[in-house]
Amino acid sequence: MIGKIFPKSTGSFENRIKYIFGLSKHDHAISLIKTVGGNFFARDPLPEIQTGNKDEIKAVISEFDEVEKLRKSSIDSNQDIKPVFHAMLSLRPGEKLTKIQWDNAIKKYMRDLGFTGTNKYVAVLHEDTDHQHVHIVANRIRLEDGFRMTSDSNERKKNVNSVSEIEDEYCLHKAPKPTETWGTAITHAEMQSAIANNDLPxxxxxxxxxxxxxxxxxxxxxxxxxxxxxxxxxxxxxxxxxxxxxxxxxxxxxxxxxxxxxxxxxxxxxxxxxxxxxxxxxxxxxxxxxxxxxxxRRIEGEYEVTTVRTRYYVFVASRRRIYISFKSKEEEIQDIINALLQILLLLFGIIFIPEESPKGTWYQRYTPGKPFTPTFQNPQP
Known part of the structure; x- marks a missing residue:
């Protein structure tokens, strides 16, 4: 299952509700749809829509829109809010849930995202494609004293965790998590392609x-x-x-x-x-x-990881500071530092103390097995 939360919006619920009930343009056929969840008081508009009567949908839209009007008349606030929530839950090709299973999954999903029974919502199942998917439209304003907004804090994480638990409960194929996509959002088109091909985009x-x-x-x-x-x-x-x-x-x-x-x-x-x-x-x-x-190179083969990188050290003795860079494996660092200390002792007759130093100043480069020359470099920070 893949869970997708669409951008929230202000204003009326008309466009979103008409969309999920198949009254506006889709990227797939919209004849096989069912209302599988919701807590609105108006009659389910779908039977009338399927007979060609589009008037019944108005009562549902009005019921969702009325909540914000009540909020505005109840509290004195000019704060801009985005009450329109829209999410989609999609199964892999070949996977199916019953209407009761969808209803239970949707209720769990809504609870996990912080919605309560006082948030109006409606869920519609689309089955015209090779994969079942449900659209959920909800009002983030709670129909209660104070008309609080359902928080969207950590919403993406809650979405992933909830979907994962639903997958486990109904033995569904596990969808890729953001750690596998490095936090990059999947577009609607990419999501549909991923589902169809059973693979990551x-x-x-x-x-x-x-x-x-x-x-x-x-x-x-x-x-x-x-x-x-x-x-x-x-x-x-x-x-x-x-x-x-x-x-x-x-x-x-x-x-x-x-x-x-x-x-x-x-x-x-x-x-x-x-x-x-x-x-x-x-x-x-x-x-x-x-x-x-x-x-x-394009030759395949195992690569044994070795810890080789450039090290930047400052060797300090009294007021004298000598900056030296060198390349080494992790296990060779101390041997190279000991060799450098011996060289500095021979050159200056005093003991230096080594300290790892940040980049950004002038360094002499030391290559084991080659003469120690005063060639200076200035690595970029």
């Missing part, structure tokens, strides 16, 4: 793969080389666009011949800049040639 599948590679890379304090190799294990490949200095400025991801840019996937996390700053994946501009060679 391409965009969300890519985000799940890339997010896993990022998490594993950062867990091991890895660099861009590790990230590329972890992606390659999942048959995801990257393409770089470069600036006038020959350095990466953009990244595009490829899977099964399809391409999509990091900006299109999630601009707040998957652009080149965000990967190397916000996500903390180490990249050394001097390694661009080696990185491009690594990116060009």
């Amino acid at each position: 391409f965009k969300h599948k890519m985000i799940a793969k890339i997010a896993g590679a990022i998490e594993k890379t950062t867990e091991h304090s890895g660099d861009m080389f590790m990230f590329v190799r972890l992606l390659r294990q999942q048959k995801v490949y990257i393409h770089l666009t470069k600036d006038e200095n020959g350095q990466p400025k953009g990244v595009t991801f490829e899977h099964n011949g399809k391409l999509i840019s990091g900006r299109q996937l999630k601009r707040s996390r998957l652009t080149w800049q965000k990967l190397t700053t916000q996500e903390g994946i180490e990249y050394d501009p001097e390694t661009i040639s080696e990185l491009e060679a690594e990116i060009a």
